[in-house]
Amino acid sequence: MQIPTGTQPGVEGAVLKADVRELDFYYGAFHALKRVSMPIHDHMVTSLIGPSGCGKSTLLRCFNRMHDLYPGNRYAGGGIVLYPDDTNLLAPEVDPIEVRMRISMVFQKPNPFPKSIYENVAYSLRVRGMRNKNELDDRVESALKGAALWSEVSNRLKELGANLSGGQQQRLCIARALASDPEIILFDEPTSALDPIATASIEELIIELKEKVTILIVTHNMQQAARISDFTAYMYLGEMVEFGVTDQLFIKPQKKATEDYITGRFG
Amino acid sequence: MTASAVLPSRPVPSASLGRGVSDRLRKKASRHVKERIIEALLFSAAAFSVFVTVAIVYVLVKESWVFFETVPLSDFLFDTQWTPLFDDAHYGIMVLLSGTLTSSGVALLVAIPLGTVIAIYLSEFAGFKVREIAKPFLELLGGVPTIVYGYFALTFLTPLLQKIYPDLPGFNLLSAGLVMGIMIIPYVASLSEDAMRAVPMALREGSYAMGATRLQTALWVVTPAAISGIASAYILGISRAVGETMILAVAAGMQPNLTFNPTEPGATITSYIVQVALGDLPHGSIGYQTIFAAGLTLLLMTLAFNLLGYWLKKRFREVY
Numbered sequence: 110m111q112i113p114t115g116t117q118p119g120v121e122g123a124v125l126k127a128d129v130r131e132l133d134f135y136y137g138a139f140h141a142l143k144r145v146s147m148p149i150h151d152h153m154v155t156s157l158i159g160p161s162g163c164g165k166s167t168l169l170r171c172f173n174r175m176h177d178l179y180p181g182n183r184y185a186g187g188g189i190v191l192y193p194d195d196t197n198l199l200a201p202e203v204d205p206i207e208v209r210m211r212i213s214m215v216f217q218k219p220n221p222f223p224k225s226i227y228e229n230v231a232y233s234l235r236v237r238g239m240r241n242k243n244e245l246d247d248r249v250e251s252a253l254k255g256a257a258l259w260s261e262v263s264n265r266l267k268e269l270g271a272n273l274s275g276g277q278q279q280r281l282c283i284a285r286a287l288a289s290d291p292e293i294i295l296f297d298e299p300t301s302a303l304d305p306i307a308t309a310s311i312e313e314l315i316i317e318l319k320e321k322v323t324i325l326i327v328t329h330n331m332q333q334a335a336r337i338s339d340f341t342a343y344m345y346l347g348e349m350v351e352f353g354v355t356d357q358l359f360i361k362p363q364k365k366a367t368e369d370y371i372t373g374r375f376g
Numbered sequence: 377m378t379a380s381a382v383l384p385s386r387p388v389p390s391a392s393l394g395r396g397v398s399d400r401l402r403k404k405a406s407r408h409v410k411e412r413i414i415e416a417l418l419f420s421a422a423a424f425s426v427f428v429t430v431a432i433v434y435v436l437v438k439e440s441w442v443f444f445e446t447v448p449l450s451d452f453l454f455d456t457q458w459t460p461l462f463d464d465a466h467y468g469i470m471v472l473l474s475g476t477l478t479s480s481g482v483a484l485l486v487a488i489p490l491g492t493v494i495a496i497y498l499s500e501f502a503g504f505k506v507r508e509i510a511k512p513f514l515e516l517l518g519g520v521p522t523i524v525y526g527y528f529a530l531t532f533l534t535p536l537l538q539k540i541y542p543d544l545p546g547f548n549l550l551s552a553g554l555v556m557g558i559m560i561i562p563y564v565a566s567l568s569e570d571a572m573r574a575v576p577m578a579l580r581e582g583s584y585a586m587g588a589t590r591l592q593t594a595l596w597v598v599t600p601a602a603i604s605g606i607a608s609a610y611i612l613g614i615s616r617a618v619g620e621t622m623i624l625a626v627a628a629g630m631q632p633n634l635t636f637n638p639t640e641p642g643a644t645i646t647s648y649i650v651q652v653a654l655g656d657l658p659h660g661s662i663g664y665q666t667i668f669a670a671g672l673t674l675l676l677m678t679l680a681f682n683l684l685g686y687w688l689k690k691r692f693r694e695v696y
Contacts, residue, residue: 173585180504206587214585220578223601232596233586285586 123150124192126293126323127172131187132199134167134176141167143347144187148340149293151192154315154324156338156355158331160370164347165327169295172325173212174198174205210237213286214295218302219278221270221285226253226262229270229281233289248288255321256284257314276307283314287321294318296326300333312337331371335359343367436675439668446662452669458632458643460666461657467666469673471634475642476677479553479624480617482638486557487613491564492606498565499572500594511566518562526626529555534627541639547629550638556623564613571605572598604689611685615678621646645670 127149134142142164149155157165167176171189176182188197191211198208213233221229230249231239239245249266253259258280262273270281279299286294296315300308315324315337328334334341335355342352343366351358351367362368391397444452447467455468494514498507533551538544544551575598583593599606621644624630629641630651643651649667657664 175581175585178581178584206589209585210587213587216578216582216585218578220576220582222579222582222597232583232588235596236583236586236588236592282582285582289587 123153125149126151126192127198128190128192129168129171129187130190132168132171132189133185133187134164134171135183135185136167137181141347142171145344145347145349146187147342147349147352149323149325150340151323152319153339154319154326154337155340155342156334157325157327157342157344158329158334158370159344159350161329162346163344165342165344166297167347168344169297169325169327171199172293172295173209173214174203175214177205210289211291212293212295213289213291214297215279215282215286215299217298219275219282221273221278221281224270225267226270226273226281227266230284230288233285237289249284252284252288255287255318256280257310257317258284274307276303276310279303279307279311280314283311283318287318291322293323293325296324296328298327298329301329308333331359343370345370433675436668436672439665440672443662443665443669446665447669456634458634458648460663465662467669468634469645469670471632472643472645472648472670473673474634474636475549475624475628475632475644476618476646476674478636478638478642479549479556479620479628479644480614482550482553483556483560483617483620484610484614486554487560487564487617488610490557491561491609491613492568494561494565495568495572495606495609496594496599499569500590500598511569514562514565518559518566520559522559522620522622523626525555525559526552526623529623529627544639545629545641547627547631547641548639549624549628549642552624552627553638555627556617556620559620559623560613560616563616564609567609567612568602568606571602571609574605575601607688608685611681611688614681618677618681619646619674621650625650645674649674 125148129145129147129149132142132145133140145164145168147155157168159165170176171184176184184199188199190196191198191208196203198212222232224232227249228235230252231245234245234248239248250259250263253262258277261277262268262281270278273281279302283294283299299315300311303311312333315326318324319339326334326338338355340353341355341358343350343358343362343364345366351362351364353363358367359371362371368374452467452469454470455466456470457466457468458471459466498510498514502510529551530547533555534544534546534548537548537551572594579597579601580593583597588596624644625647628644628647630643630647631641632648633640633642635642649670652664652667
């Protein structure tokens with residue numbers, strides 16, 4: 110597939126991890142993403158904001174080819190180039206399972222599997238064929254530590270994941286996503302089902318996680334985007350309105366539409 | 377300490393507070409009566425089914441009681457012969473039970489694996505169109521009268537099996553059991569599929585997002601999440617197999633035979649009841665009375681399976 114070149118400039122010193130280039134996407138006949146372009150910088154938090162239905166979750170779910178699960182969805186042009194492979198991960202020749210092995214995801218509502226805490230975290234490793242008990246134990250422990258959950262669950266690993274509180278469940282899902290050492294983790298409004306205290310701990314965790322992975326997060330909460338992200342993209346009606354360094358975008362937006370949204374004049 | 381212990385006791389709310397009850401707020405007699413009548417109708421509908429169940433159990437227990445006054449329970453349970461119509465009468469239910477268990481075992485060996493695989497395919501792999509076409513066909517399979525299955529076993533499957541295994545008698549538990557399994561597949565498949573489809577999409581997405589394949593998602597996430605529904609489907613299948621009559625009466629031979637070898641002919645509890653009920657044994661004779669004892673045994677077996685199913689459902693109820 111021919112990838113159109115030319116994208117908005119990033120920031121000096123930042124390394125590109127992925128690059129969305131003039132991406133078009135359809136749900137059946139509905140044109141959900143219209144020539145969307147944006148860079149994703151390595152080991153940075155990039156947030157996608159915009160009103161409901163603007164396409165931010167749709168864009169997020171392109172990154173791990175989640176749309177492939179449902180009939181009628183169509184990547185219609187452009188693509189997402191993943192580095193260092195320099196490959197359009199939406200190309201039909203690309204195996205979505207390989208993509209998901211490297212780009213993991215945390216969902217809006219915590220969705221632990223009906224398994225023990227241990228097996229929830231081990232899942233992404235078992236899927237990769239890992240059988241060695243010691244190796245699994247080590248990886249599960251470090252993933253739970255990475256998700257700041259180890260101290261709370263280390264003595265109850267055999268319990269069902271669903272027995273945890275909402276915030277703990279979401280951290281369990283983060284541990285599950287971390288266990289396989291992904292390069293990018295996608296967060297789809299990860300705190301919208303949580304109370305403020307659980308939200309604060311997840312936000313803290315996301316900031317810590319960027320040491321290890323690149324993070325792309327969809328959020329409804331502009332304060333959250335301002336608090337945790339290095340870059341922010343504002344989308345509206347399937348189009349990328351503005352992309353920039355978070356502080357600049359919030360303090361001095363370049364476009365009137367962005368300013369209207371972040372000042373609460375609409376949305 | 378409870379709240380009521382702290383609060384001082386107060387009089388019951390009375391109409392003396394305020395200016396009395398206004399006409400708009402007063403209870404309406406007509407509404408009250410109508411509600412009562414509807415409630416009574418609904419109650420009697422529910423009570424009727426309970427009454428019928430109790431009546432059936434009553435008849436079975438009462439008639440079995442007469443039977444057990446003549447035949448000791450130990451003979452019934454441990455005798456290895458079932459010859460109630462002979463002069464030297466024996467009443468060992470084991471003989472019929474072995475036929476029931478053998479044919480049901482064969483049926484379940486067919487129905488449970490195939491039904492589960494079909495359910496997994498329909499729920500997790502088949503496209504929308506395939507599912508919309510395949511499911512009605514599958515359910516049609518469950519609607520075929522069992523007598524037709526019986527003749528299918530006797531006149532088609534048994535001759536076919538005899539080509540592979542020439543010593544197979546014309547009446548045998550194997551072909552009856554196999555056909556019975558085919559009959560049960562739709563129940564197992566359809567109910568298991570319903571249980572799997574009820575698993576929230578969020579769980580599947582979680583699995584796919586970790587890089588799982590369809591098969592891994594189906595076997596490691598969807599099936600465990602649906603296990604209580606799948607267990608219920610199995611239990612229903614077992615109950616159907618144990619209670620199935622016509623296929624066995626037609627194809628299995630109705631000869632009481634203490635065996636767990638499916639290649640032999642045999643009678644089951646159900647086919648024996650048919651045989652006696654259609655025969656010309658006088659009512660009240662001990663031979664006739666046997667069918668109630670056999671029926672009670674059957675009832676207790678299905679009851680046990682239902683309780684097992686209930687327990688499994690509670691034990692493995694998955695939280696998601």
